[in-house]
Amino acid sequence: MPLDAIPVVIAPSGLRAGELSGNAPPLLREIAEMVRRLLASGETSAIDLQALPLTPADLEWLREQLGEGEIAVTLNADGESSLDETACPGVWWITHHNPMGAVVSAFIEVAFVPEVVKAHPEDVVIGLEHLELLISDLS
Amino acid sequence: MKGPLIETLARHGVTRRTFVKYCATLASMMALPPAAGRAMAEAMAAAPAASKRPSVIWLPFQECTGCTESITRSHSPTLEGLIFDVISLDYQETLMAAAGHQAEEALHAAMAANDGKYLLIVDGSIPLGLDGAYSCIAGKSNLETLKEVAKGAAAIVAMGSCAAYGGLPKANPNPTGAVSVADIIKDKPIINIPGCPPIPAVITGVLAHYLTFGSLPELDKHSRPKAFYGETIHDRCYRRPFYDQGKFAKTFDDEGARKGWCLFELGCKGPVTYNACATVKWNGGVSWPVESGHGCLGCSEPDFWDAGGFYKALSMPADPLKLAAKAAVVGAAAGVAVSFVNRGKKSAAKSAHEKTTLADLEK
Numbered sequence: 001m002p003l004d005a006i007p008v009v010i011a012p013s014g015l016r017a018g019e020l021s022g023n024a025p026p027l028l029r030e031i032a033e034m035v036r037r038l039l040a041s042g043e044t045s046a047i048d049l050q051a052l053p054l055t056p057a058d059l060e061w062l063r064e065q066l067g068e069g070e071i072a073v074t075l076n077a078d079g080e081s082s083l084d085e086t087a088c089p090g091v092w093w094i095t096h097h098n099p100m101g102a103v104v105s106a107f108i109e110v111a112f113v114p115e116v117v118k119a120h121p122e123d124v125v126i127g128l129e130h131l132e133l134l135i136s137d138l139s
Numbered sequence: 140m141k142g143p144l145i146e147t148l149a150r151h152g153v154t155r156r157t158f159v160k161y162c163a164t165l166a167s168m169m170a171l172p173p174a175a176g177r178a179m180a181e182a183m184a185a186a187p188a189a190s191k192r193p194s195v196i197w198l199p200f201q202e203c204t205g206c207t208e209s210i211t212r213s214h215s216p217t218l219e220g221l222i223f224d225v226i227s228l229d230y231q232e233t234l235m236a237a238a239g240h241q242a243e244e245a246l247h248a249a250m251a252a253n254d255g256k257y258l259l260i261v262d263g264s265i266p267l268g269l270d271g272a273y274s275c276i277a278g279k280s281n282l283e284t285l286k287e288v289a290k291g292a293a294a295i296v297a298m299g300s301c302a303a304y305g306g307l308p309k310a311n312p313n314p315t316g317a318v319s320v321a322d323i324i325k326d327k328p329i330i331n332i333p334g335c336p337p338i339p340a341v342i343t344g345v346l347a348h349y350l351t352f353g354s355l356p357e358l359d360k361h362s363r364p365k366a367f368y369g370e371t372i373h374d375r376c377y378r379r380p381f382y383d384q385g386k387f388a389k390t391f392d393d394e395g396a397r398k399g400w401c402l403f404e405l406g407c408k409g410p411v412t413y414n415a416c417a418t419v420k421w422n423g424g425v426s427w428p429v430e431s432g433h434g435c436l437g438c439s440e441p442d443f444w445d446a447g448g449f450y451k452a453l454s455m456p457a458d459p460l461k462l463a464a465k466a467a468v469v470g471a472a473a474g475v476a477v478s479f480v481n482r483g484k485k486s487a488a489k490s491a492h493e494k495t496t497l498a499d500l501e502k
Contacts, residue, residue, distance in 0.1 A: 021380030021383075022380070046173035048173050051167065051375070053375070053376070053380055075156060078153070078161065096164055102423060105163060107163070107173055115177065122155070
C-alpha cells in the first residue's frame, strides 16, 4: 500500500503546540517582582514552569526574552540538571532531567546562587575527612 | 539536613543534591509551591525511617494486577525504588518469593508483630455476591480477609479505582456484587489513590508523605490526597490555552488534531477529572494520554466506566470558568445537554456527507 493511501498528513514541524498562548508575558512582571524582593530582603523564590499552562513556544519565547548569562552550571545527580544564569543576573533557568534525559521538572529560580549549587556543611565535613585521609597517606 | 533517611540513601550512593533535586520534582508533581521542595527534603531526611522500617501489607482482591505493574514499572532504579527500600513490604502476592502456606504465614507474622501499626494497601474490589465466593485467597473470601487484616491496620490505602470505588468489576451490571474498601471498612482512616492504574509517583508520593510526617496527607471528598488530585486534568493541561481560544479538534485526524488543539469535543473528561497525569505524566515523564492525542477517560473518578461514553463530549458550559463548580453535575449527566447538539450534527453530517466524529456515532 502506498503511503499516500493513508489519509493522514504529517503536520509541518513546529506547528503542533507551536503557538504562543499569551501566558508567558505576565511572567516577566512576576520575575521582576521576585528580583525586587531578592534585592530588598534577600528572599529567594521560584516559579514552577510545569505548573503553568505554557506551550513549548511560550517557554522558548520566555527563554529568549531572558537571554543567556555568563554562568551555566551542570549538576550530575540522578540525571543531568542544568542551572543557567539568564542575562538578568540573579534569575536562573533550571531544568532537571532524569537518567534517560527526559525533563522531570523545570523552574525559574530567583537567587544570588541557586540553593542546590551550594555545598552542604555536612558534605564539606565528609570532604575534609577525605582530605585528611589523603594527607595521612603522604607520610 | 541530616537524619536516617539521608544516611540510608547515602549508602545507596544517592547524594544530598540528588535528594534535593528529587524533592523539588516531587513537590512540583504534588502541585506544591517550589519552596515546599526544600521543606520536604529536610523533613523526609530527618524521618526515622531507616531504623524501624514501617510494615506494609498489600492485599490483592478483584484486580488485574495493573496497579502493581504500574508501581513496578516506575523506571527503576529510582529514588522511588529506594524509598521503597525504607519500608518493609511484608506481603505482596505478586512480588514476594514465598507462596502458599509460607506466604500466609508471612502475612500473619507481620500482622502479629506490627499490630495496630502496619499500613494496609488494597488493590481490587471486594465481591459480595454468593457470599464472596467470586474471589477467594487461601480458602477465605476477600471480604473475610479484608475484615481480618484491616482490624490491626493503622491506616488503609485503597490503591486504584477498583479498591477506591469498585472500578471495572462494579461496572454495570456488576455481576459479582463488587464494592469498594470504604463500603466495608468504616472504622479506619482510608486514603483512596484511584486511577486505572494510578501514577507510580502518586503511589510513592503518598508513601513518602506517610514516612515524612507519620500521617496521611490532606484528602478531598472522595478521600483522595489533595496534593495529587487537587486540580483537574483540564486546569493543568498544556492544551488548555487552545480551549480558552476555542480551538478544538473535531475528529482524530483533522487539522486541529494535528496541531494539538483541545480534545474537549472528542469526549475528553479532563474538565471533570481530578488527577495528576497532566503534570506527572507517564512512563517516567515521557507522555500522557492527551499528549499522545487521546482525550482523558476520567479513570480516577467514581464509576468512570459507566459515565456515558468515552467519546461523548461533556455538556458544553455557558461559562468555561464555572466548569469546575459544575463538575459533579456534569459528570453525572455527561453528555445529556450535548446529546441534542450531537444528534443534530449527526443528521447534518449525514446529509452533507461530512466526516462524523466518534462522539456523533455514539449518540
